[in-house]
Amino acid sequence: MTGESGIAAAESTRTAALSTALTGLSARIESACRAAGRDPAGVRLLPVTKFFPASDVEILYGLGRREFGESREQEAAAKVSALGHLSRVRWHMIGRLQRNKAKSVARWAYAVHSVDSERLAGALDTGVGAARAAGHRDSPLRVLLQVSLDGDVSRGGVLPDDLPRLAERVAAADNLRLAGLMAIPPLDADPEPEFARLAELHARLRDTHPEATELSAGMSADLEAAIRHGSTCVRVGTALMGARPITSG
Ligand SMILES: *Cc1c(COP(=O)(O)O)cnc(C)c1O
Numbered sequence: 001m002t003g004e005s006g007i008a009a010a011e012s013t014r015t016a017a018l019s020t021a022l023t024g025l026s027a028r029i030e031s032a033c034r035a036a037g038r039d040p041a042g043v044r045l046l047p048v049t050k051f052f053p054a055s056d057v058e059i060l061y062g063l064g065r066r067e068f069g070e071s072r073e074q075e076a077a078a079k080v081s082a083l084g085h086l087s088r089v090r091w092h093m094i095g096r097l098q099r100n101k102a103k104s105v106a107r108w109a110y111a112v113h114s115v116d117s118e119r120l121a122g123a124l125d126t127g128v129g130a131a132r133a134a135g136h137r138d139s140p141l142r143v144l145l146q147v148s149l150d151g152d153v154s155r156g157g158v159l160p161d162d163l164p165r166l167a168e169r170v171a172a173a174d175n176l177r178l179a180g181l182m183a184i185p186p187l188d189a190d191p192e193p194e195f196a197r198l199a200e201l202h203a204r205l206r207d208t209h210p211e212a213t214e215l216s217a218g219m220s221a222d223l224e225a226a227i228r229h230g231s232t233c234v235r236v237g238t239a240l241m242g243a244r245p246i247t248s249g
Pocket of ligand 1: 048050071094095184219220221235236237238239
């Protein structure tokens with residue numbers, strides 16, 4: 001097959017693969033919820049589309065998905081702009097974010113899961129304020145605070161001790177809404193105790209900020225453990241999209 005029919009065939013193969021993977025993931029999430037005695041409606045699947053082309057997002061959109069996670073600002077901004085014709089899409093920035101990218105992210109993100117410093121929160125607040133004034137968006141930005149579970153802040157995340165102060169900073173910002181917490185377990189760690197600790201931090205945060213209901217936890221390999229410990233949003237890349245191409249970055 002060549003030309004347009006070849007492209008159409010490739011696209012329908014990809015659609016079938018993504019559709020099958022979505023069905024499998026929904027079943028996985030449902031059975032994890034059942035095992036944990038939770039209502040599956042309380043756990044959202046956030047497809048992570050980083051490293052995959054805009055055409056994949058379009059296919060997922062056609063399969064009914066409206067929320068997507070991206071982790072690199074430049075790649076995300078390009079996809080958002082290429083997919084401007086899709087209505088009601090909510091883009092989640094889930095990766096590490098440098099302050100100098102806050103202004104751009106403020107224009108396209110529905111939520112940021114990786115806020116880990118007051119300086120970054122301040123930059124996002126300012127950026128969203130500017131984006132609202134310019135008519136690029138009308139709603140505040142939903143913010144999840146990323147917690148460092150192993151204390152190695154070079155991998156991102158705020159230390160648990162610094163969480164209350166950062167939460168206050170976000171809650172007080174005009175253009176931000178404190179939505180909850182996010183964490184990634186340390187590499188090679190048993191995720192179970194890590195997610196248990198995260199759940200404790202989340203409960204403590206909700207004592208002072210009851211609006212912070214979201215817990216973004218769990219990825220392809222550990223979503224069952226995260227769901228056992230209260231995850232409301234699992235961020236899934238590999239188990240949905242397939243293996244990411246190997247890159248140096
Ligand atoms: C890439 C990424 C994911 C998805 O990871 P998989 O193991 O491929 O499911 C989740 N969260 C963050 C922050 C990521 O960068």
